[in-house]
Amino acid sequence: MSQKNDQPNMKRREFLGKTIAAASVATIAPGVMLTVARAGSDEGASGATRWGMLINTAKCANGCSACVDACDKENGIDLLTKPEGQSDEMWNAQRPQWIRKVTLRDKQTGVVSNLPMMCQHCEKPPCVDVCPTTASFKRADGIVMVDRHLCIGCRYCMMACPYKARSFIHSDIAEQVVQAPRGKGCVESCNLCANRIDGGAATTACQDACAAQGHHAILFGDIKDPNSAISKALKTFESKQIRADLELNTGVRYTNV
């Protein structure tokens, strides 16, 4: 097609107009569908409660991974499979890990300790501060989690979390469990088994598994309730926050570390 004059081509304008309209619909439609999907899903958590955890590292056994296995099962992480052709090392770096076992040695004294590391459920969570869409949020009862309807997968929360507690879903999901919906391209982390707690349970999967092994290193409960076991333990034993220097007032505390 050759056009010698510089008069605008109206057909082209019409085409451009329609293209822009189609692109706009394609951009807006998923958002509208989301809003519809979210309708009526609001149920409040109480601010009179603050869920927390106390971990006694002296009781955390070397080589035991019962808490990790239980978490993987509870949240369907064990259903994820390594994508074909991916190396083990890369898969380990990419697969979600809500809770992990870490073995530490004190640089000065040489004392070795084991502990489970997960989202510390900060009172002032950096992940919530940086999230552009409010997908990363803190419930009134102190549980920090991700609204996977709002997460756009920007991974800024992963940059901000001082505990490396967050995982991004790098590949397609073939199977998942009802209580822990999961989607490729979104971020997730430990939510203190919010589904169980909201259903009336008093323990998390990791705590149950640890107790079943006879270690009893994990104690979960309401730290605002003075009569709860965790509150009493916190009053009795000296406990620490990890990276206490950041003053995030974590909901997860450790003793003997």
Added chain:
Amino acid sequence: MAKMHYRELWCDSPRYWGGLALLGFIILLGMAATYYMEHNGHYVTGMSNQVVWGVPHVFALFLIVAASGALNVASIGSVFGGPMYKPLGRFSGLLAIGLLAGGLAVLVLDLGRPDRLIVAMTSYNFKSIFAWNVILYSGFFGIVAFYIWAMMDRRYGQPYYKPLGFAAFFWRLALTTGTGSIFGFLVAREAYDAAIMAPMFIIMSFSFGLAFFIITLMSAYWWAGRTIGDLRLAKLKNLLGVFVGAVLYFSAVYHLANLYVAQHDGVEMFILAGGNAYSSMFWLGHVVVGGVIPLFLLYSPAFAASRMAIASASVLVLLGGFFQMYVIVIGGQAFPMNIFPGKEVIASSFYDGVIASYSPTMAEIMLGISGIAIAMLLVAVAARMLHVLPENLEDPENPECA
């Protein structure tokens, strides 16, 4: 005083369409790379839960930073009253919009869920620098578009020229402060968490933006067979030299300040003397290629009249800037976070205490390069359609009142 005439960028067809076709092809490859990454998920990239932002972020931030800097030429013309820069204002605004669009395209296409862009536009967390940036970036497009209009429409736009010039200048400062603060406000990682990140990003934007401006201006005039005067180029060249020096200065202060903090010794040794890819990129890429060599090319009397030297220096500034951004973004993540101060990690399934490995895949690199192509395509098309480039940029007889 001769009136400045602006005309569409006109050059013979094969040259123009050939250039566009090449850019279009690169963009097509970038789109294919995006489809590949989004269809499979990010597992096909080098990114992981250890290094969460990869090469696409390096390209995106590099372009976004350069975008705000590209507007400087216009700002010098209108805010600081530099007569030699005034005729370049329209093109400066156009380039700024193009670079920002290219950078944002890469940023958005690297999201885990780019289809949820509307969520980012409708659900805001006003405490988040990212959310602020969404506003700052959109506002930048709007303000600069108006600014270009005020420069182009001599009849109706003239009264708004000055106020819009000031607004655009302050907006661009805010924008780069926002971009730098993405890192500056991250308390978790030792390489970041420094207020100097924001001003450092501003000075980086001055340098990268001007380098982009010089290269695109020279290419456009070569493309269209128009001429640029020596004096005008010499002004741009000297300014670039000052900016390159300033970037080195800020980089030095940033690293020296970090070295002073015992807690940050580890990350500084890793970047400055780690004997790894990041330390090579820092010294060879950022300092030598992006700083020392361009300074030599710009200020050595041997190259005083060489246009080749100006063009080469600008390209090197961009290359060095890219490496600098790579070291900041990827190097800062590769160094392990000090989650357990005073402790040594003996075992962890999640790479605690270990330097994270990252090697970018071809798809990531293609997406990043297509961001530059998007910027250049927008500029090439708009310069062909709008009166943004002066018909000639010969030096005025009296440079003080050109």
